[in-house]
Amino acid sequence: MINISAKSVKELREMTGAGMMDCKKALAENEGNTEKAIEALRKKGLASANKKSSRQAAEGIIESYIHTGGKIGILLELNCETDFVARRPEFQALAKDIAMQVAASPDVEFVNTENVSKEFIESESKIQAGREDLKNKPEAIRNKIVQGRIEKRLKEKSLVDQPFIKNPDITIDELIKQNIAKIGENIQIKRFVRFNLGEGVIKEEKNFANEVSEILNK
Known part of the structure; x- marks a missing residue:
């Protein structure tokens, strides 16, 4: 079975607006061929979902x-x-x-994450920045880890x-x-x-x- 990379799935999703699993399935069924995958998604109507979301x-x-x-x-x-x-x-x-x-x-x-209040993000940032496992790390790395943890936390909410x-x-x-x-x-x-x-x-x-x-x- 052909290996479908996360990068190709992401690119197809950005091109069509279809869901991640739908993109992965379309690529797998079409041997990784992006054009054929787009065509398959269009036949199912999934490629137009993103355009409708602005109405x-x-x-x-x-x-x-x-x-x-x-x-x-x-x-x-x-x-x-x-x-x-x-x-x-x-x-x-x-x-x-x-x-x-x-x-x-x-x-x-x-x-969704866009609805998360500014107060919640600020509070979470302080909590994550103050964790013991980050105290001895360089500032750039610490900031990157904090950002990643906040993004994960927001998705949980x-x-x-x-x-x-x-x-x-x-x-x-x-x-x-x-x-x-x-x-x-x-x-x-x-x-x-x-x-x-x-x-x-x-x-x-x-x-x-x-x-x-x-x-x-x-």
Whole structure:
């Protein structure tokens, strides 16, 4: 089987806007031939997904997902271009899958790395720069390591960078691009909110022996 380099996959992705795994598969199926891989992606509609991503998406739905046991709830707004697409079963199924992804990803706080707050980045930079294993390293190397760790941390917080729970071979970003190609409209995650039962409530700790004593002494 032909070996497909990460560089060739990256180049094809930049040329077509298709997902990383789709690019790798297209190259593998076409013996590493870039032109044939582009043609294969175009036939599947995947090469046009990136172009559609710049179009306005103001319609869509607000999807809810309550995890088994009722202790985690998710509200998610998924946008598309028309109300017609918003009513399609494929689009609604996608919204449900992404809401489930949020429930399964407790560390995720932002839709993508562009949405990460400046305060979070500054705080994370201070934490990483102060780690013990970096103290004796030259400044240039230390800065490079810190930058790499911050980028990794931001991806851990980004919803679109998470491996899809139903298919870990693709990310949520790639899942959305596949659906853009399939449906023919731009699709964007606008926002999400996670509700954890009892979050923010300080539970009163009771001593059972004292509680029994109080009852007997009444």
